[in-house]
Amino acid sequence: MVAKLQVISLCRSLLRAGRKYPDYNIREYTKRRALDGFHMNKNLTDPSKVKEVYAEGKAQLEVVERALKVYLAYPPKTKNIMELKVQ
């Protein structure tokens, strides 16, 4: 039985992990996708379904953290134009 606190904690972990990416595009994508994923499934009531999507979320968290290590090894040399302040 997945508790509400666990779900919120997972969401927070995903957002935190995504924030660390040096690449602007990936950073924004992980944030958007994580929030979308949780919003999409927020009205589920069936416990087995909840457990299923929670496990999916956990697996995705592992992917994010694993990929982060690779991306940190090769950070982009220039800033993405979207990150630059408007002159």
Next chain:
Amino acid sequence: MNHGSSRVHGTREQLTSLSATSLSCKAPSARSIGTSQAKPETVQKVSDIVREQLALSADTALTAESKFSALGADSLDPVEIVMALEEKFDISVEESDAQNITTIQETADLIEDLVQKKPAAQAS
């Protein structure tokens, strides 16, 4: 006699002034768990982020005592709000702290607490 009484009077004065200071001043202690009231600017900054996150119209009343749930937030909105506040104030909010905030005032208090603790950690 005069000399003696003035000395006693002086000590009593000192004692009274000391106790007055300890009663009236509310020093922001680093160890208190968000019990000190946040500055209005902090409350304003928090309100701005909450307003943006919950997509509230400009004329929606937003007070320090507003509860997130009353403003139409679901359970995931505080997560996003805390993330945005972490970035804005350059702080890190613990999981346990983040779960206990329900109003704008509580959020602002927690943030001020963390901001105050930060320079001490950097200085040491």
